Amino acid sequence: MARSDTEQLDTSYQTEALIAEDIDAYLEKHQHKSMLRFITCGSVDDGKSTLIGRLLYDSKMIFEDQLAALEADSKKVGTQGQEIDFALLVDGLAAEREQGITIDVAYRFFATEKRKFIVADTPGHEQYTRNMITGASTADLAIILIDARQGILTQTRRHSYLAHLIGIKNLVVAVNKMDLVGYDQAVYDKIIADYAKFATEIGIENFTPIPISGLAGDNITSVSPNTPWYDGPDLVAHLETVELTNTVNRTKPLRMPVQWVNRPNLDFRGFSGQIASGTIKPGDEVRVLPSGRRSSVKSIVTMDGELDEAVAGQSVTLVLADEIDCSRGDVIAAADAPPQTADQFETTLVWMDENEMLPGRSYWMKIGSQMVSATVQTPKYQINVNNMEQLAAKTLELNGIGVAELATDRQIVFEPYADNRDLGGFILIDKLTNATVAAGMLHFCLRRSQNVHWQAVDVDRNAHALQKNQEPRVVWFTGLSGSGKSTIANMVEKRLHALGKHSFLLDGDNVRHGLNRDLGFTDADRVENIRRIGEVARLMADAGLIVLTAFISPFRAERQLVRSMLPEGEFFEVFVDTPLEVAEERDVKGLYKKARAGELKNFTGIDSDYEVPRNPEIRIDTTRTSPEEAAELIVNKITGIWSYTI
Template identity: 75%
Template sequence: MSQPTYQTDALIAEDIDAYLDKHQHKSMLRFITCGSVDDGKSTLIGRLLYDSRMIFEDQLAALESDSKRVGTQGQEIDFALLVDGLAAEREQGITIDVAYRFFTTESRKFIVADCPGHEQYTRNMVTGASTADLAVILIDARKGVLTQTRRHSFLCHQLGIRHLVLAVNKMDLIGYDRAAYDAIVANYADFAQSIGIEGFTAIPISGLAGDNITARSGNTGWYDGPTLMEHLEAVEVRSDANLARPFRMPVQWVNRPNLDFRGFSGLIASGSVKPGDEVRSLPSGKTSRVKAVVTMDGDLPGAGAGQSVTLTLEDEIDCSRGDVLAAADSPPQVADQFESTIVWMDEEPLVVGRGYWLKLGTQTVSVTVAEPKFEIDVNSMDRLAAKTLHLNQIGVAEITTDRRVVFEPYEQNRTLGGYILVDKLTNRTVGAGMIHFALRRAQNVHWQATDITRDDHAAMKNQKPRVLWFTGLSGSGKSTIANEVEKKLAMMNRHTFLLDGDNIRHGLNKDLGFTESDRIENIRRIGEVAKLMTDAGLIVLTAFISPFRADRQLVRDMMGEGEFIEIHVDTPLEVAEARDVKGLYKKAREGKLKNFTGIDSPYEVPENPEIRVNTVEMTPEEAADYVISKILPLK
């Protein structure tokens, strides 16, 4: 009796192993559904989950109960409830956040993102589309091509999605009218061509009735194309295409468990790698050969796009988190100035010239954004003049990073061409961008190394370079105290230079006004000058209102560790205004002086300055002595 049982168990185990092996090696397609409000996106995904039998019995029972509670349009099941997880979504019958769902068929695995249709949630749609290989753009057959149809199609095209499906939904509500369907497809084709979309697949469907979703519909005998599922199973996925590209792996972590092992861990963005391959570390440019491709399950003979591995190299080269390992004979580019498309995703508008964090792959750098070249009107595709970008607006602008980054144009490599912008103070993600190309000036201008270093300059002056950054309201006493500090430093035989706000505007910054963007540029230039002076070994004193924390942080980031000392000259507004030696507050109160700090322009008080002086309690000389005591020793 035991022998047959053993054979049966072995066969079952063999079948399970074969099943698991088959499903483990299926390709993965990531796609999104998008379009205008109430085009049926959530219903379509619910239908796909239902028809692919990816719903457990308890889920199905809960779905049937919810469908009866919220009321349906004559059907037993409201498929949209499978995706609309937020209470607000179910109450309003709309999608607000991006909902991700997983399902599988015999030939492929899928991750689908249901993106919101409302214009106010465009940033959510961008998030969902950023990792997608394919977009299903739904159109309500009764309404045709709408504004959001065009908006989402344009965004999908900008985000590098090259596989588009035009799903003309709710065909059952127009009696499966072929003429109406053909008119919608022709209208969309004209628009698609105008924005550079080279091709798309049009399918007449009904998410509610199931027409042409997983099985061909007898109601559309005039349609001879694939069902939606057939197309999803057949389309080429990005990971397959990425395998054919040169090897790229952003280094996420230097794996050093002991003194005998040093590996570089990351997710392979494109191409493949194997032991013996010559690789180049960027931006340093150093080369070596791969010794081993290491995983937790053991060494591999090779690895390709989409795999997370650790590479060990034959040589000890300089490589750390944020660097990129690439094929030595075809490396990506390195630059610090780019043209880029930016999608603004924050309630607060873009501040031109302000420093933001830019995260590109595993690289994080400081970046400033120039005034946009233009904003794109997604309704008309017109290029509009723009001074900034507001929530959900899309524009093209030049960006400058504080150091060179490794990149490729977004259309070639999403990982090394797509980035996010993060507010330095709040850590909010405020924008997403796609790099077009490096500016020519960034490629043609190179850093010239010199033999006398900044350390040599400092040693000759017998001091440690510093920037003493005095900030405070107009009339707080910044210039007076800075002048006193410089006199005392001079008596100590220290080499100094004082940069005063008013004096700088007579020369270097005479072209700048007092708008927010001009104030930012004023401080940026001062920061660059101060940095050059610290390179010369000087102790630099600056006296500027510098009202914005982000701009003071921008200058701090330019300096070496411990070289930037923020000194808040803390004077109440009423005290500063009472002094008003220049009569500026009076003019501002009368409306004769616009954008004046403390009146109609904000002053952001330093949160953690190295030094704080109170000019109500101290004389300028006492404040200077206090500052000197805090910065000692000077070597």
């Protein structure tokens, strides 16, 4: 007998209610489980994607439509006798499926009865090492996969070293594809012995070895009968019981980088962020760094209400008992155990950009919620990941790992990376492209950063400028060799001198006879050349002078660095715009002729780039403007307020 529409509707509502009830029960069940973040890494074709696919499949974290699509795709690509190619669950990019490799970092979620997991599948190719660093930066554990047929390869060493460098304490060495070597214990023992020797050399104290087959499922969710000689846990059992980083961090002193000042109205002011380490309760004494001001915690606020206690890993808003200055980038710390502040450090860098590192160039440095300007010096050495040899190096190229000194433009709150990943790990960002060029770890601050302090003076830059009855300026002439920079700059200084102004001209050639005589014309030397001139120009401006500089200064980043050294409005960029063919026709010094003949390397405009200014204060087109006209314009500009281009 057919049911009425009303009966069918009631049944539909009941079904939806049951589904909703099941979802609520599922969410409640998983809400309070601990979360483990881990990565899989190793060489190409070691089986990383297959292992993750197997974990997702065995934990029943695949929807029916996904499973159907997976089975269809597996038939297309062939699966070595298996019905499902588990790697296709993770290799989501079209390029990855076409090539059978992992390119990007793929993040996947799954859960068991005891714990939740987020796993990052990282690329095996050397050119994608930077992607591996991204995945490892938040991981509690790393699974280093080794193909039982191949043994330890270069990428096995590289990824193991990087995982150790990043501070991952929990390492699993999974010897994969044991089914393809007949589950031979001798093969497994040889690989583990070789790895143990290598691990000792790079400072890895402990690791957990497991023989597995991602494709066949051996020792993944249960101990396999195919390896009776193995008496350790299966992989999932180990993942369910390993100690979490946040658990360890709770025993350390309080550290909370402030990410946001929460002030919805005049009656509430709190400081929001994620607790990096330690625990905090209302009434606890805290110190705000770098200012060092002290207060106590009035309350701990979250979306779900106030807490009696907060621990490492939680995101909270702290309300302090006193109205003290605290903003984004500051760190709220335990009052009796604060972190350090400094502006010079020894670091380990992993270079992640296609373009090589230029020592002395200024980059943005992001460490926790702090953003500062930083420069890196020539590396002390580069590390060969195959044998841990320390090699001499003048720069770092893509995927290069080296130790170098780094200086910031102001003091930052930090802890050594080994003690605190949040306050010891950082990235470097190119100021012009906003591309992340490096990841780094702070070792310690340099002693000189603690011993050298700013000396207070009674006669400051304002007093110097007032005495000279003028506003300080840095007028930065930039353009190709032969463009007329020095000629125009010299005329400008003569006019300023006639007006009774106090000025000084720094010319590129003249400075290289003394201050910069040790520098050549490589990109790195050009960067250092301009950095030094920028510092000298700033000191002269502090003395109240109008400083004129005539340098090719080919890179925008260094010109921007000098601009950033000075107060707003004191830096005037003058682009002496002369076409290359015109400058080459002049060739007063014969340099273009030598460069064309191959006798002069790294010559700007020939075999070294010149980056044209984008928004100069003044642009001089020398094909239609005489040096005298240009000089008059510039003098009017720097002693007035208008902008002009001729």
